[in-house]
Structure formats: C-alpha cells, structure tokens
Amino acid sequence: MENSYDHHQFEAKWRERWESDSCFRWRNDGTKPKYYVLEMFPYTSGKLHMGHVRNYTMGDIIARLQRARGFDVLYPTGWDAFGLPAENAAIARKIHPRKFTGDAIVSMKTAMQRLGLSYDWSCEVNTSEPEYTRAQQLMFVEFFKKNLVYRASSFVNWCESCQTVLANEQASGGTCWRCEGHVNKRRVSQWFMNIRSYADELLESLDQLPGWPDSVKNIQRAWIGRSEGAEILFQVEGVSAPLKVFTTRPDTLFGSTFVALAPEHDLIDRMQLPSSKKAAVGAFRSETLLQAVKDRAQQEEKRGVFTGCYTINPINGDRVPIWIVNYVMMDYGTGAIMAVPAHDQRDFEFAKQYDIPIRTVILKEGSDPNAQLAEAYTGDGVLVNSGSFDGTPNREAIAAITAALAEKQRGKATREYRLQNWSISRQRYWGNPIPMIQCDACGPVPVPEDQLPVLLPEEVEFTGRGSPLGQIPSYIQTTCPTCGGPAERDPDTMDTFMDSSWYFLRYTASRCESPFDRAVVNRMLPVDVYIGGLEHATLHLLYSRFIIKVLRDLGMLDFDEPFARLYNQGMVNDTEGRKQSKSAGNVVEPSRVTDKYGTDALRLYMMFATAHNAPLNWNDDGPRESRTYLNRLWRLQDRLREPLSEHNATMPSVEFCPGKAEKELRKTVHETIRKVTDDVERLQFNTAVAALMTLTNAIYVYPEDAHAQPVAAAYRVLIRLAGPFVPYICEEIWSNIGDGSLLVARPWPEFDPTALIVATKEIAVQLNGKFILTIEVADAATEKEVLEHALAQPRVDRRIDGRAVKKVVHVPGRLVNVIVA
RNA sequence: GCCGGAGUGGCGGAAUUGGCAGACGCGCGGGAUUCAAAAUCCCGUGCCCGCAAGGGUGUGAGGGUUCGAGUCCCUCCUCCGGCACCA
Numbered sequence: 001m002e003n004s005y006d007h008h009q010f011e012a013k014w015r016e017r018w019e020s021d022s023c024f025r026w027r028n029d030g031t032k033p034k035y036y037v038l039e040m041f042p043y044t045s046g047k048l049h050m051g052h053v054r055n056y057t058m059g060d061i062i063a064r065l066q067r068a069r070g071f072d073v074l075y076p077t078g079w080d081a082f083g084l085p086a087e088n089a090a091i092a093r094k095i096h097p098r099k100f101t102g103d104a105i106v107s108m109k110t111a112m113q114r115l116g117l118s119y120d121w122s123c124e125v126n127t128s129e130p131e132y133t134r135a136q137q138l139m140f141v142e143f144f145k146k147n148l149v150y151r152a153s154s155f156v157n158w159c160e161s162c163q164t165v166l167a168n169e170q171a172s173g174g175t176c177w178r179c180e181g182h183v184n185k186r187r188v189s190q191w192f193m194n195i196r197s198y199a200d201e202l203l204e205s206l207d208q209l210p211g212w213p214d215s216v217k218n219i220q221r222a223w224i225g226r227s228e229g230a231e232i233l234f235q236v237e238g239v240s241a242p243l244k245v246f247t248t249r250p251d252t253l254f255g256s257t258f259v260a261l262a263p264e265h266d267l268i269d270r271m272q273l274p275s276s277k278k279a280a281v282g283a284f285r286s287e288t289l290l291q292a293v294k295d296r297a298q299q300e301e302k303r304g305v306f307t308g309c310y311t312i313n314p315i316n317g318d319r320v321p322i323w324i325v326n327y328v329m330m331d332y333g334t335g336a337i338m339a340v341p342a343h344d345q346r347d348f349e350f351a352k353q354y355d356i357p358i359r360t361v362i363l364k365e366g367s368d369p370n371a372q373l374a375e376a377y378t379g380d381g382v383l384v385n386s387g388s389f390d391g392t393p394n395r396e397a398i399a400a401i402t403a404a405l406a407e408k409q410r411g412k413a414t415r416e417y418r419l420q421n422w423s424i425s426r427q428r429y430w431g432n433p434i435p436m437i438q439c440d441a442c443g444p445v446p447v448p449e450d451q452l453p454v455l456l457p458e459e460v461e462f463t464g465r466g467s468p469l470g471q472i473p474s475y476i477q478t479t480c481p482t483c484g485g486p487a488e489r490d491p492d493t494m495d496t497f498m499d500s501s502w503y504f505l506r507y508t509a510s511r512c513e514s515p516f517d518r519a520v521v522n523r524m525l526p527v528d529v530y531i532g533g534l535e536h537a538t539l540h541l542l543y544s545r546f547i548i549k550v551l552r553d554l555g556m557l558d559f560d561e562p563f564a565r566l567y568n569q570g571m572v573n574d575t576e577g578r579k580q581s582k583s584a585g586n587v588v589e590p591s592r593v594t595d596k597y598g599t600d601a602l603r604l605y606m607m608f609a610t611a612h613n614a615p616l617n618w619n620d621d622g623p624r625e626s627r628t629y630l631n632r633l634w635r636l637q638d639r640l641r642e643p644l645s646e647h648n649a650t651m652p653s654v655e656f657c658p659g660k661a662e663k664e665l666r667k668t669v670h671e672t673i674r675k676v677t678d679d680v681e682r683l684q685f686n687t688a689v690a691a692l693m694t695l696t697n698a699i700y701v702y703p704e705d706a707h708a709q710p711v712a713a714a715y716r717v718l719i720r721l722a723g724p725f726v727p728y729i730c731e732e733i734w735s736n737i738g739d740g741s742l743l744v745a746r747p748w749p750e751f752d753p754t755a756l757i758v759a760t761k762e763i764a765v766q767l768n769g770k771f772i773l774t775i776e777v778a779d780a781a782t783e784k785e786v787l788e789h790a791l792a793q794p795r796v797d798r799r800i801d802g803r804a805v806k807k808v809v810h811v812p813g814r815l816v817n818v819i820v821a
Numbered sequence: 822g823c824c825g826g827a828g829u830g831g832c833g834g835a836a837u838u839g840g841c842a843g844a845c846g847c848g849c850g851g852g853a854u855u856c857a858a859a860a861u862c863c864c865g866u867g868c869c870c871g872c873a874a875g876g877g878u879g880u881g882a883g884g885g886u887u888c889g890a891g892u893c894c895c896u897c898c899u900c901c902g903g904c905a906c907c908a
Contacts, residue, residue, distance in 0.1 A: 218825050219903055227907070247908060260908090302906080327906045337908045346906055418907055534902075608846070609833065615901085619833075625847060635861080678837080687835065690845035697845090700862080764841040769889040771841055795875095809888050814840055819888050 005634040007598030010732045015113065023744045024067070024118040026074040028508075028520065035071035036524050037063045038504055038563075040532030040540070041125075043080045046104035048111040050572035050580065050606075050618070051533070053590050057603045058569060058612060058683065059531050060117045064724035065680050067118075068748035074524055075118060076507040078125030079105055083496045084162060084179075087430040090462040097430040098458075101128060111591065116599050116727045118744075123507045127432070127499040132506065134453035135515040136499065137435040139551075141446040144436070148550060149191050149424070151444060155264055155330060156423055158186035163466065164427050185264070185289055190425040191434060191492070195546050199224050199417045202545055211565030213613075219537040225418025230402045232338060232411040234259060234311040236322065238272045243311060246333035246416050249343065250405070251397035253315045254386035255361035256338040257351065260304065260323045263288040264330035268307070271322070277308035281324060288326050302327050302350045313338075314410035315401065316387060325350060333416045341376065348376035361385050362394050422543065424495045429460055429468035431493025439480035439487035448481050454489070467491045501543040502551070504530075504562065515556075522558050530563040531683075533571075541566070567683050570615040572606075577617045588618050597623040600630055600726035607685035607725060629693065630729055633722065636699060636715055637736055643708035643715075644737050650716045651749065656709035661702065663758050668698045669714045670755035676721050677751065685725070692722050717749050764815040765790045767799050783810055790816040 018024065039059040042052060056077075063075035079101075086097035086104075105126070112119075125132060143149045158164075161181035176183055195202075203224045206217045229248035236243050245259065261268060263285045273281055284305040304325035311322055327346055328337055341351035341358040351358050362381040363369055369384055383389045383397050392400060405411030425434065433454040435447040447454055457475045460468055469475055470491035480487035502515070508524050509517040532540075541563075548562045573579055574586035581587065593602045604626040610616050637644070652666040672695040679688035695718050702711045716737060723730040723743050734743035762774045763786060773795055777786050787808055790796060800820055809817040 213826095215825060215902075222824065222904055225904090225907065229908080245908085249908080327908095329907075332907045334908095339908085344908070346908080416907080418904090537903080611834080614827095614834090617833085619847090621847075622833090629846080631861090639862095682837085684835095684837095686833095687845080690835075693845055762841085766841085766889070769840095769887090774841065807888065809840090811840055811889095815889090817840085817888055 005631055005729065007600065007728060011114070011116070011599060011728045014728055014731045015116065017742070018118070018744060021742065021745075023742065024063075024073075024075065024120050026076070026120045026123060027072050028074075028524075029072070030523070032070055032072040034524055035066045035073045036527045036529075037066065037073060037075045038507075038527045038530045039077065040530075040536060041078045041080050041500070041503060042108060043083060043085075044101045044104040044108065045085060046100075046107060048108050048590060050588055050590060051569075052112075053115060053602065054572055054606045054616065055531055055533070055569045056112065056115065056117050057606055058567070058685065059529070060115075061607070061680060061685065061724040062529055062683075063118050064727065064744065065677070065748065067744075068720075068724070068746065069677075070747065074123070074507065075120060076123035076125070077112070077117070077119045077121075078123075078503060078507065078510075079108075079127065080496065080500050080503070081105070081126050081128035082431045082493070082499055084164075084428065084430070087428055087462065087468075090430070094462070096458075098128070101430075114594060114599060115590075115603070118727075123510050125503055125506045125510050127496070127503060128430075130453050130455060131511060132499075132503075133432050133455065135506065135512075136432050136494070136502075137447070137452050137454060138449065139502070139515050140435055140494070141449070141452075142554060143193070143550070144444075144446050146554060149193055151189060152192055153187060153189040155185045156188050156190060157183045158188065159183050190423045191436075191490075193422040193424055193546075193550075195422045195543075196417055196419055198546055198549055199226065199419050200415075201549060202542065205545075205560060209561060209564075209566075212563075213566065213568060216534065216537045216541065216566060216568065220542055223419060223538040223542065227416055229414065229416065230398075230405065230411050231334070231414040232405060233314060233409075234338070235314070236267065236271060236311045237309060239267065239270055241270075243267055243336055244334040245336045245338045246414070247338055249340065249398070250401045250411070251383065251394040252340040252343045252361055253313065253338065253401055253405075254383070254389070255340040255342050255359045256313055256318075256320060257341060257357045257359055258321045258323055258339045259311050260325040260328050260337050260339045260347075260350075261307075262328040262330040262335040263324055263326065265324075265335045267336070268324060271307060271309045274308035277306065280305050281307055284324060302346065302353060304350060304354065306354075314405060314408065321356075323350075323354075331420060332418065342373060343376050343378055345376040345378065348373070359385060422495075422546075424498055425490075425492040426495055427467045427470075427491070428493050429456065429462070431496060432499060433469070434490040434492050434494055436490040437478060437480060437487045438490065439483065439485060441485055442480055442482045442487075445480055445482050445487070451481075456493075469493070497539055497543050498547075500540055501547040504544075505551075505557075518557060525557070526559055526561055526564040529565050529567065529683075531567045531569055534568040537568075568613050570610065570613050573615055573617045575618050575620065577615070580618075593623050597627045598630070598728070600729045601627040604629065604689065604726050608689040609686070611686055612683045629696075630726060632700075633696060633718075633726075634729065634733065636696070636718075637733060640699075640712060640715055643712035647709040647712040648739065649709060649713045650720070650739070652710035652713040652717075654755075656707050659706060661706040662710045665698055665702055665706075665710050665714055666755050667758055668695055669710075669717050670752050672721060673717065673749050673751045677748070680724070689725060692718065692725070695721075719743070720746055720749055761813060763790070763813070765793065765796055766815060766817040767796065768819055769817060772796055772799060783812070786810065786812075787816060791818065 037059050039055050059075065063073050067073045081101050086100045089095055089100045090097045159176040159181055161179050162176060203221060203226055206220060209217065227248055229246055230250040232245045232247060233242035234245055304323045307322045307324060309322045310319050313320055328335065339347040341347040341356060342360045343362055358373060360369060361383060362377060363384045364377060364379060364381045380394055383392045383394060389397055389400060402411060402413050433456060435452060435454045437445045437447060439445055457472055460472065476488050476491060478487055478489050504527060505516040505521050508520045544562050549560065551557050552560060578586065590602065601623045605622040609622055652669055657663050657666050672691045675691040676688045699711055699714055719730050719733050731743045757779060759779055760776045761779055763777055764774050765772050773793065775789055775793060777789055787810060803820040805818055805820055807819040
C-alpha cells in the first residue's frame with residue numbers, strides 16, 4: 001500500500017488472472033438475461049491505432065459494466081481477414097497473404113490484450129479460416145438455389161489499378177474506395193445480389209430503429225434514394241419493343257419535346273439509324289464510354305447527338321426526336337428520359353444549346369404563358385398546352401395523367417431507387433472462393449455441400465495482373481457435379497463486405513458445422529450495442545441489414561434487424577485536427593503511451609477528452625493528466641488507511657451517517673452510482689468520468705473528524721464504479737482494500753434513491769426571469785412556505801422596490817419566479 | 822446546389838423534459854507543506870465596473886414564442902459530414 005502507483009507491476013498479473021479465472025466467458029446457459037456488445041471487427045492491417053483503442057475501450061466499459069449488473073454478456077472480437085491490402089503486400093513484397101494476415105493477427109491480438117479488453121477470445125472468428133469460408137459458401141449456395149444471386153453481364157465499375165470490379169458505393173465519386181484510383185465503366189460478367197428487391201423494407205424499417213443515430217439513418221435513406229413517379233412507354237419508330245422512361249413529373253408529359261438516352265442504352269443497337277447519323281452516334285458513344293466515371297460526372301457541359309430516329313409521345317401522339325446525351329446515366333431509372341426543357345433545368349440547358357423547342361405546360365399562378373423562360377420552371381402551377389388536362393393543378397395532374405396512361409397500357413405509377421444491386425464478384429485471390437462451377441452443358445452449378453469448402457490454392461504467383469485464380473489451371477479445371485463432364489470453377493472470390501455482413505452471427509457459434517446455430521442466434525440478437533465508424537454507414541451497415549433480412553426470408557433466423565443500437569465513435573486526429581496517417585508522419589502509437597503512462601491512463605484520457613461521437617484531437621498532455629487523476633485515486637489507499645482497516649463495508653450505511661457531512665457523502669455516492677450507470681448506458685463516458693472525479697474530490701475533502709465508515713465505504717464504491725474504465729489499477733487497489741474477491745467478479749453497486757433525500761434543498765429565486773439568489777428550504781416545505789421564504793429575502797424585497805407582485809411561478813424543487821410590473 | 826450535424830470561458834468540454842449557464846479536467850492566481858524545489862493537499866477562477874457589499878453582461882449574428890430560451894420557431898453567417906446531372 002505504501003508503494004507508489006507503478007502500472008508495470010501489475011498489468012500483466014491481472015490480465016493473466018482474469019484469463020485463468022475465465023472472468024469474461026460468455027456463459028450462454030440462459031440463466032441470466034443476455035447482452036451482446038459488439039464493435040466493428042478490425043481489418044488485419046497489422047497495426048492497432050488510436051481509433052481502435054477508442055472504439056474498443058467504449059465496448060469494453062459497457063461489457064464490464066453489464067457483466068457486473070448481472071447480464072450474460074457476449075463481447076467477442078475477430079478478424080476481417082480477407083482483402084486487398086494483404087494481396088497487395090503479396091505482390092509488392094512476395095509475402096503470402098496468409099502469412100501476412102497471420103502475422104498481423106498475432107501483433108494486433110497482443111496489442112488488444114494489453115489494452116485490457118475483456119473479450120471472450122473463445123468466440124474469436126477469422127473470416128479467412130476454412131470453417132468460416134465453408135459456412136459462407138453454404139450460404140452462397142443457398143442464395144443461388146433461392147435465386148437471390150444472379151449472374152449478369154453489365155457495365156460495372158472497374159478499378160484500373162486494382163484490376164477489379166467495384167460496387168457503386170465502393171466507387172463513390174468515381175474513385176476506388178480503397179486505392180482512390182480512377183474507376184472506368186467496363187462490361188464484365190458478375191454475380192449480383194438483388195438488394196434492390198429489399199430497398200423498400202431497408203428504407204421503411206429505418207423508422208423502427210430508434211437506437212440508431214439520425215445521421216446514419218439519413219445517409220441510408222439518401223443512399224437508397226427512393227423516388228416516386230411513373231414509368232411511361234414510348235413507341236419507337238421501327239422498333240417493336242417500347243422504350244421505357246422513368247419520370248417523377250408525369251404532369252409535364254405534354255411538354256416533352258425530345259427523348260434522351262444514356263450512351264450505354266441497348267436500344268441504340270436495335271434502332272435503325274439513318275446512315276448519315278451512324279458515324280456521329282458511334283463516335284459520341286465510344287468517346288463517352290471511355291471516360292472515367294468521375295470525369296463524366298463532373299463534366300459541366302451537356303452534350304449529345306441526334307440519332308435521326310423518332311418516337312411517339314403516348315399522351316398526345318407528338319413525334320419527338322431521340323437524342324443520346326451525356327447527362328443521362330444508365331445506372332439510374334431506365335437510362336432513358338422524356339426531356340421537358342420548360343420544367344427541368346438540365347433539359348432546358350440542353351435544349352438551348354441544341355435549339356430544341358421549349359414548351360411551357362405548367363403555369364405559375366399569375367404569370368404570362370407566352371413569356372420567354374430564362375430557366376426551367378420547376379415549381380407548382382396549373383397545366384396549359386395539355387389538351388383536356390388544361391387548368392388542372394399540376395399536383396393533381398401527376399395522378400391524372402398516370403391514370404390516363406395506365407388506361408391505355410402506356411404507363412403506370414412506379415418507384416425508382418438510387419441503390420444499385422450488389423456486385424459480389426471480385427477478380428482477386430485473397431477472398432472467399434465463389435463455390436460455383438460453370439458447365440457448358442448444365443450452366444452454373446453449385447459445388448455440392450460435401451465438397452465444401454472450396455479452398456484457395458496455396459501455390460500462386462502474385463503478379464498484380466488479371467485474375468489470379470483464373471490463371472491456375474489445376475484450380476479452374478474440374479468436372480461438372482451434375483453431368484460429370486469437363487467444367488470450370490468460378491475464378492472469382494466474394495466481396496469482403498459479404499464476409500463482414502454476417503460475422504456477428506458466427507461469434508455465437510464460431511465452430512458450428514452450419515453457418516450458425518439458429519436458436520442461439522435468435523436468443524442473442526439483435527446486437528444490443530454496436531460501435532464503429534461512420535464511414536461504414538452505407539457499406540457494411542446496409543449490407544448487414546440486407547443479409548439479415550435475406551436469412552430471415554430463407555427461414556434461417558427470426559428477427560428483422562441485426563443491430564438494435566448503433567453508435568459511431570469519432571475519429572482520433574492529430575493535435576491540429578488532421579487525420580493521422582503514415583504519410584503525414586503524425587501517428588501516435590498506442591504502445592508508446594501505454595508503456596509510459598499505463599493502459600489505464602490511455603483509456604481514461606480517451607474516454608474523458610470528449611464526447612464519444614466527437615472527433616478527438618490528440619493532446620500530448622492528455623495521458624499525463626489522466627495519470628495525475630489515477631495517482632490521486634491510488635493515494636486514497638494510504639490516506640484512508642485507518643478507516644479502511646476499521647470498516648469493511650462496501651456501501652455507506654445509514655446508521656453511520658448521523659451528521660450532515662456523512663449524509664452528504666452518502667448522497668454523493670448514490671448520485672455517482674446513478675450517473676455512471678446512466679451515462680454508460682448513453683455512451684456519455686466523459687461525464688461518467690467527471691462523476692467519478694466528483695466522488696473522488698468529495699472523499700478527499702471529507703472531514704477527518706466525521707465518521708469513518710461512510711468514507712471507507714465510499715472509496716470502495718468508487719473503485720468498483722471506476723473498474724470498467726480503468727480496470728488494472730482498480731483490480732490492484734481492490735486486492736488491497738477489498739473482500740478478497742476479484743473486482744471483475746463483484747456485482748455493480750446498488751443505487752438507493754432514498755439516499756438522495758437530505759433535510760433541505762436549494763431553490764433558485766428569480767425576479768422577472770432574472771436569477772437573484774438561491775434559498776435553502778426544508779425538503780418537506782409546502783408551496784406557501786417556499787414562496788413566503790423567497791419573498792422575505794431582503795435582496796428580493798429590495799429588487800421588487802415596492803412594485804406590485806403580479807404573479808409567482810413555482811417549479812417545485814427548482815425555482816420561484818416573481819413577476820412584477 | 823440538395824440533405825444532415827454542430828458553433829458555449831484562455832483551452833478540452835458539461836447542462837436527461839424549456840427552469841441557478843460554464844459540471845469535470847487543463848491552464849492560471851493564492852495558501853499550506855518544504856531549507857528550497859518538484860510532487861502533494863486546500864481555496865479561488867466567464868467577462869466588465871467596484872476596495873467591498875453589490876451591479877451589469879454573457880452560449881456564432883439578428884428577430885420571435887414564453888413567467889423563463891444554450892435548449893423551441895424564423896432569417897442569416899461559419900465549420901464538419903453525406904450526396905451530387907438521380908430524371
């Protein structure tokens with residue numbers, strides 16, 4: 001006890017003891033209510049950075065606290081172990097991705113264990129291991145059998161430097177999400193998952209997620225991008241199949257003076273282009289298709305080419321020209337629009353440039369129908385130049401015109417989505433092989449279950465060019481499981497977002513033969529608290545929600561959403577607020593801080609510095625300042641030596657609290673229990689730490705001549721409350737002052753609301769809403785007594801200055817507001 | 822451009838439902854301890870006027886609702902995040 005605080009002397013000791021006593025084991029025996037705490041598992045980059053420390057400390061505090069409160073806590077972790085960086089390391093440094101990943105796991109796991117994180121490591125999951133690979137391949141085969149995956153050859157986002165296909169959200173802004181290289185359009189045959197068929201549910205069930213931050217829900221809503229409108233069929237001259245157009249403004253149909261197609265649109269190949277137009281059309285298409293997605297999206301100038309072909313407007317029989325334009329995207333809607341220059345700014349600009357007629361069909365109230373438009377009018381109004389619909393308010397005309405088209409079988413109300421279907425094929429080695437065989441006679445055939453998993457071949461040369469698996473004949477060449485003839489394996493691996501969209505199910509049965517145990521998963525999920533970065537708002541979190549709904553519809557589990565509550569921890573930046581990065585040379589190593597100040601000091605600093613979701617700009621003084629507090633916590637052992645040796649209670653007892661000082665301390669103890677418990681529940685770790693400091697201060701200033709039992713007990717409560725935040729020092733102190741048990745095995749202190757009631761309370765007195773002073777009134781005082789007491793104050797009386805009191809507002813227990821003229 | 826979120830002391834940040842703005846910490850000032858210093862413990866600390874008692878003022882700017890606004894409403898400014906020819 002006389003030793004000064006030296007973290008080196010006991011961190012390893014307690015880590016080993018917690019491990020050997022299985023303190024953090026998930027029991028899964030149904031005897032206690034369950035609690036599932038989850039963090040976004042790390043990608044196996046090899047380094048643990050401050051962002052991880054911040055994220056995992058939050059989860060660890062919740063896990064430790066909930067265990068103490070009597071929950072059967074599942075708090076697991078694992079490794080997002082497949083992916084491009086390991087493969088790139090293989091190409092650059094000739095290290096096999098399996099070795100690179102294995103080494104990374106060893107070093108990261110050691111670092112994570114040093115942080116005192118209370119994971120149940122027996123649940124550990126590694127997405128690159130054969131068991132996980134097999135489980136996911138079983139699920140893929142199931143998806144295939146139920147037609148949830150399909151093969152399509154289409155224009156996809158192609159990253160030139162990664163030589164791979166990207167999902168739309170992985171190519172946001174025209175740059176690759178991983179290497180930030182240019183993304184082009186390219187026609188490739190891929191496996192897709194039909195996430196769009198779940199778009200409505202993914203959107204609507206966001207409203208049933210009160211535990212999610214609005215920011216993430218809004219990002220997902222925008223990402224899904226549902227818009228209501230109509231699909232309209234245009235007859236193209238010389239082509240039998242009608243052209244489908246999507247619009248949100250069917251009310252403007254009479255104003256459509258041309259139809260515009262995306263350059264990729266396949267109708268262009270089926271139209272009979274006049275020979276005079278063929279060269280220009282061909283040139284425009286190939287030029288546009290060669291452009292990187294980003295360049296095309298950022299191109300301000302609207303350009304296009306007239307095809308020489310015409311189509312018939314189904315509402316009025318107008319013959320309108322068909323153009324191919326650079327501002328219509330194949331990805332959205334039908335890749336074709338009815339252009340209405342008068343009421344759409346983009347169409348307006350295009351029509352001006354190419355001298356296409358502009359016809360007003362919506363008139364703003366009180367404006368001149370013949371006025372020249374300076375820009376498109378997109379507001380509301382009344383229909384003109386629209387035949388029998390003239391005079392109809394445009395909002396009504398939307399439904400009316402849609403109905404008129406439906407009657408003629410020329411259109412219907414419909415919805416479109418910004419969300420694209422999920423392309424899951426990757427032309428990479430270090431991923432989960434797609435368990436499919438392509439047979440010329442039988443088509444795509446799944447690998448039979450008894451032959452799973454399809455494992456990656458070990459002997460591979462990593463050149464960084466083309467398809468790594470496709471170049472290995474011994475892997476590719478196989479026989480068809482159906483007909484026995486020669487066939488080829490799918491040369492691709494699955495997008496790693498597939499791995500991470502169900503790993504949290506696997507934790508509950510990490511060695512199970514089937515992908516997961518249905519009964520256990522149904523009991524443990526949804527995850528109670530999920531913590532991770534906001535950067536996964538549209539990728540991982542949307543895919544996970546989708547996969548859970550798919551598994552539900554396949555009858556494999558019985559809930560709708562994977563994560564009941566979601567929290568996004570803020571970034572850890574450098575001192576200037578810039579992102580930490582190797583290239584900027586501003587990375588602070590967690591181990592350097594923990595060596596010098598101890599794990600607890602680092603954890604405490606990260607929790608105290610700022611709110612959980614605000615960015616944390618690193619402050620070099622922070623860990624030292626936290627250490628100062630820990631020293632203060634430590635020294636109380638010595639300072640309270642006598643009280644602690646005389647009294648072994650773990651709570652301040654009422655009978656030992658006769659005087660004001662004792663009662664006040666007891667009140668502070670219970671306020672702290674309540675505040676720490678509530679604050680951790682809301683992830684307000686900074687204010688929880690502040691409450692611990694307040695109790696610490698109260699113990700320091702507790703009068704020496706007051707009764708010893710309350711202060712000894714208060715200190716024991718403090719150590720128990722601080723345990724989840726700074727576990728090592730608290731376990732060590734507890735071994736000196738406790739009851740011989742391990743602190744981590746102690747239940748959480750009980751909150752007693754009656755301890756908050758003391759004899760008097762403070763009431764603020766205001767005059768005309770302006771604060772004057774506080775008065776002390778008896779706890780049981782009536783309203784009349786409180787008001788009399790307030791008005792009797794000389795300072796209040798002086799400020800009233802003889803004016804008549806018009807009204808008095810009394811908020812019991814809080815304030816009195818005296819209103820005078 | 823559109824959709825979110827946020828602007829509070831010298832600094833990091835508190836303020837559950839509209840009810841004493843600035844909890845807690847850093848820094849700073851004072852005191853105790855010490856031969857002295859560090860460390861430690863105690864007290865003080867939004868700003869302005871005042872020796873003090875006391876008074877004024879104050880949550881990005883302006884307006885509004887209310888007995889009462891950091892909190893609710895409107896307009897504007899700044900910063901951060903998301904989306905961006907989405908038909």
